Amino acid sequence: MQLVNKRRSNVCRALAAAAAGLLQSTQANAADTTTTFESGVLYYKENGGRVQAIEPSVTASYDFGNQHRLSLGVIYDSLTGASPNGAVPSTQSQNFVTPIKIGSTKTSVTSASGGSTIISIPPTPGQLAQAAFGRQYTVDAGKLPVDPGFKDQRIAANVDWSQPMFEGSTIGFGAGFSHEHDYQSLGAHTRLAQDFNDKNTTVSLALNYEHDTSRPLGGIPVPFTSMSPQWKGPNDGKNGVDAVLGVTQIMNRFWLTQFNYSYSWSNGYQNDPYRVISVVAPLTGLPVDNLYESRPEKRRRQSLYWDNRIHMDRDVLDLSLRYFWDDWGVHSITADISDRFSFARRWFIEPHGRFYHQDSASFYKPYLVQGQPRPANATSDTRLGTFNAYTGGLKLGWIPNKVDELGLRVEYYKQVGNGHPPGAIGQLAKQDLFAQVSAVSATLSYSYGF
Amino acid sequence: MCLTSWLCSMRKRPSMPRKVSRAGAWVVGFTLTALALNGCASIGVKPWERDLMAQKAMAVDSHPLQSAMDEHIYFSKEASSGGRGFAGGGCGCN
Numbered sequence: 001m002q003l004v005n006k007r008r009s010n011v012c013r014a015l016a017a018a019a020a021g022l023l024q025s026t027q028a029n030a031a032d033t034t035t036t037f038e039s040g041v042l043y044y045k046e047n048g049g050r051v052q053a054i055e056p057s058v059t060a061s062y063d064f065g066n067q068h069r070l071s072l073g074v075i076y077d078s079l080t081g082a083s084p085n086g087a088v089p090s091t092q093s094q095n096f097v098t099p100i101k102i103g104s105t106k107t108s109v110t111s112a113s114g115g116s117t118i119i120s121i122p123p124t125p126g127q128l129a130q131a132a133f134g135r136q137y138t139v140d141a142g143k144l145p146v147d148p149g150f151k152d153q154r155i156a157a158n159v160d161w162s163q164p165m166f167e168g169s170t171i172g173f174g175a176g177f178s179h180e181h182d183y184q185s186l187g188a189h190t191r192l193a194q195d196f197n198d199k200n201t202t203v204s205l206a207l208n209y210e211h212d213t214s215r216p217l218g219g220i221p222v223p224f225t226s227m228s229p230q231w232k233g234p235n236d237g238k239n240g241v242d243a244v245l246g247v248t249q250i251m252n253r254f255w256l257t258q259f260n261y262s263y264s265w266s267n268g269y270q271n272d273p274y275r276v277i278s279v280v281a282p283l284t285g286l287p288v289d290n291l292y293e294s295r296p297e298k299r300r301r302q303s304l305y306w307d308n309r310i311h312m313d314r315d316v317l318d319l320s321l322r323y324f325w326d327d328w329g330v331h332s333i334t335a336d337i338s339d340r341f342s343f344a345r346r347w348f349i350e351p352h353g354r355f356y357h358q359d360s361a362s363f364y365k366p367y368l369v370q371g372q373p374r375p376a377n378a379t380s381d382t383r384l385g386t387f388n389a390y391t392g393g394l395k396l397g398w399i400p401n402k403v404d405e406l407g408l409r410v411e412y413y414k415q416v417g418n419g420h421p422p423g424a425i426g427q428l429a430k431q432d433l434f435a436q437v438s439a440v441s442a443t444l445s446y447s448y449g450f
Numbered sequence: 451m452c453l454t455s456w457l458c459s460m461r462k463r464p465s466m467p468r469k470v471s472r473a474g475a476w477v478v479g480f481t482l483t484a485l486a487l488n489g490c491a492s493i494g495v496k497p498w499e500r501d502l503m504a505q506k507a508m509a510v511d512s513h514p515l516q517s518a519m520d521e522h523i524y525f526s527k528e529a530s531s532g533g534r535g536f537a538g539g540g541c542g543c544n
């Protein structure tokens with residue numbers, strides 16, 4: 001009977017944690033251990049010399065007894081490569097000049113490698129000292145404009161505490177911190193979970209508050225001003241609140257289902273400070289200027305998420321669907337499926353597939369036309385455009401005992417968008433206006449407990 | 451029996467809809483199906499029937515670290531986020 005109670009409490013604890021979407025190692029078998037570790041290294045590489053990332057991470061969890069559990073997680077990101085700057089390709093070569101911080105060799109010279117040159121610029125009235133230099137890179141005719149100087153590191157940490165509160169209920173709270181050289185995020189969260197129906201049903205509510213600060217190299221640009229190396233405005237930021245209301249139900253011995261409604265509201269600086277949108281000539285389609293993008297300051301996001309885990313003898317099927325919408329006009333659907341197939345007692349193989357479709361934000365435009373009225377907001381960021389994305393992958397796992405697990409997963413991700421929208425002007429009709437992304441990733445993971 | 455009915459109904463469903471508006475209706479359809487299944491007399495399990503639910507692979511987020519990595523990639527490449535957890539990314543990658 002004690003064993004049964006242990007299992008019941010484990011399931012409920014796992015449900016509560018997953019509803020909050022936290023980095024918490026609450027596994028069914030973890031009750032047999034007081035300390036668990038989850039570690040992994042992600043390698044991610046996009047085609048065409050674009051972004052490349054290495055992301056090691058580890059989460060440790062310790063049970064002080066009676067389901068009082070403390071979890072600590074640390075993630076490190078290292079990113080390099082080239083990133084699209086938002087401008088359209090052209091039949092003529094294009095020069096782009098961005099701010100650079102002279103005096104910090106680590107920031108300037110290193111990030112200027114890979115096709116950039118440091119140039120001096122003539123002084124202008126009101127110019128700050130740092131703006132005496134700029135970083136210039138040239139994009140050849142017919143090529144997608146990318147900034148070759150993209151380089152970043154991120155360190156993130158989170159802490160979480162969970163414990164029983166009343167009969168059948170769990171409370172948890174924690175905090176998160178993420179730091180990049182040009183961005184910082186601070187957050188705090190809490191959650192409540194209550195069991196019903198002999199612990200077959202769990203209702204949970206999770207809340208999160210986040211404060212982000214953007215401090216890009218070169219300062220915050222004024223939207224719709226021309227791209228320049230001039231040092232710009234001070235830091236800016238945004239605040240956000242998230243809520244996730246979830247219901248998890250054990251349908252029968254083989255089927256676990258979860259339904260979440262998520263609401264997210266953010267207010268503040270939502271632009272990508274490095275991204276521009278081209279202004280093209282009305283007849284030729286040749287770029288005549290590059291303006292910093294402009295996004296609304298407020299955003300309300302909502303989603304419905306449904307996940308199912310179905311145990312079928314040696315298989316565990318995981319099928320999830322998500323419908324997302326926001327007041328920027330983005331609507332999307334995501335279908336994700338994986339099937340974990342056990343073989344040879346201690347091994348499993350897990351194919352994974354994901355389909356994603358999104359409709360563009362209302363202010364997404366590949367370019368602006370010279371002489372036409374300027375919209376209130378505009379971005380050429382294809383992440384806010386219309387596209388499909390496909391993911392396919394395979395994971396091979398080894399389970400030396402019921403707690404430990406070693407896994408290697410390889411995946412391929414591809415975005416497909418319309419690079420030739422109707423009505424493209426002049427030379428733009430011949431250019432691919434969607435910054436296609438395809439990437440491979442490999443994840444090596446190991447979890448263990450004692 | 452509930453599982454069997456659900457799997458059978460899956461096979462009868464059309465292929466992936468092209469428009470999100472239809473997709474929304476699709477999700478709602480699934481939701482209503484799930485709610486309808488709540489009427490099944492056999493819903494839930496007895497305490498001695500939780501052996502499979504106790505397996506790690508049956509936890510709703512059996513690999514939280516891997517999920518976090520996936521969410522980070524998708525958050526940085528797509529306009530949508532959240533669902534399983536919070537929508538805020540906690541980073542400047544989007």
